Amino acid sequence: MTDAPTSIDRSDRAPLRIVSTHGRPSITPATRLCLSTIDSRPDLIRGRGIDWGSGSGVLTVAAATESQVEFVLGLELDPAEVVTARINAELNGVADRTGFLVSDSYDPLPDQDASMLEALRGKATFLIANPPTSVGDDGLGWRRRVLTGALEYLAPGAEVLLQVSRQYGVQRTERLAFDVGGFTYNGVLGSTGWVPFDQNRTDLRAALSWYVAEESRTGEKYSFRHPDQDRQIDAAEAQRLGTITGASPRTQWRMHRFTRLS
Ligand SMILES: C[S@@+](CC[C@H](N)C(=O)[O-])C[C@H]1O[C@@H](n2cnc3c(N)ncnc32)[C@H](O)[C@@H]1O
Structure with a gap:
């Protein structure tokens, strides 16, 4: 349909x-x-x-x-x-x-x-x-x-x-x-x-969790934009901010x- x-x-x-x-x-x-x-x-x-x-x-x-x-x-x-x-x-x-x-x-x-x-x-x-x-x-x-x-x-x-x-x-x-x-x-x-890496989407929330695991496994960072500041943040910080404020990082x-x- x-x-x-x-x-x-x-x-x-x-x-x-x-x-x-x-x-x-x-x-x-x-x-x-x-x-x-x-x-x-x-x-x-x-x-x-x-x-x-x-x-x-x-x-x-x-x-x-x-x-x-x-x-x-x-x-x-x-x-x-x-x-x-x-x-x-x-x-x-x-x-x-x-x-x-x-x-x-x-x-x-x-x-x-x-x-x-x-x-x-x-x-x-x-x-x-x-x-x-x-x-x-x-x-x-x-x-x-x-x-x-x-x-x-x-x-x-x-x-x-x-x-x-x-x-x-x-x-x-x-x-x-x-x-x-x-x-x-x-x-x-x-x-x-x-654009927001929309953390209301279950697939993108799961992806961010895997990025955090990958950062701690390899030490190689991912690179997001802070939700409302003009600076880069890694996946771990993006996830932390999301938990505190509910805001999505940007990509x-x-x-x-x-x-x-x-
Ligand atoms: C992000 S969407 C892109 C759809 C479309 N090409 C577009 O740009 O709007 C990814 C597409 O890949 C399909 N897909 C997922 N796994 C697949 C697989 N193993 N083989 C073929 N297609 C797959 C999904 O069903 C989905 O339609």
Whole structure:
């Protein structure tokens, strides 16, 4: 079941018409950032690509509307979101240039047409991913899995647009390329302003707890902005302040560029 279509503005392009799966937000601030990066860097989005964790398909559809893009495949774990994404592709006239698979990362479920993914093996020229935060580790576990799995599908020189928020710091983000191997890190493509790392959200509260555990395990700090002062705080201080005042620390959603090595 989907909610009524809403219009999403894009720079210098026709707005998208997007329905959302009933009860789920289609568009978050991170989605908007990914979308504006697609709009501002069409040079990185060419040929055939993958949208990992495509949700309601907003990014898949946006990329597919670019004239230099031939095909985009959305991989998404949630079957309801895949149904919604197909509707969104129809609504925006790109059904023939998109495909969506119910897939656990790069493993399509048995009843899905896995040949769409197979056709991209070693040939995809871009990947977009706005993955969930992982818990039980440093928060970047999903991003490592996205990049590791992508090694099989991306052609040499392929571009990756990956959402990694600011609190991880440049070193942790850059290290993703070395941890996985096969990529170079090419910097920040775009950023939001300061936004709350909303501690009313159970997933972000759990993430902050894991960051605190990781700081005490490794000594390497996370970097948030104080809720109302112009200074940096680590995860432990962010959690302490939240317990006392109820305020959320601030961060920035950020899009980064990784390039598949030749
Ligand atoms: C932060 S949302 C991003 C959705 C959309 N791409 C966007 O930017 O708005 C992350 C998406 O990843 C999906 N996801 C989570 N685990 C997954 C997995 N193992 N395989 C594929 N998709 C997954 C979630 O269901 C969710 O739709």
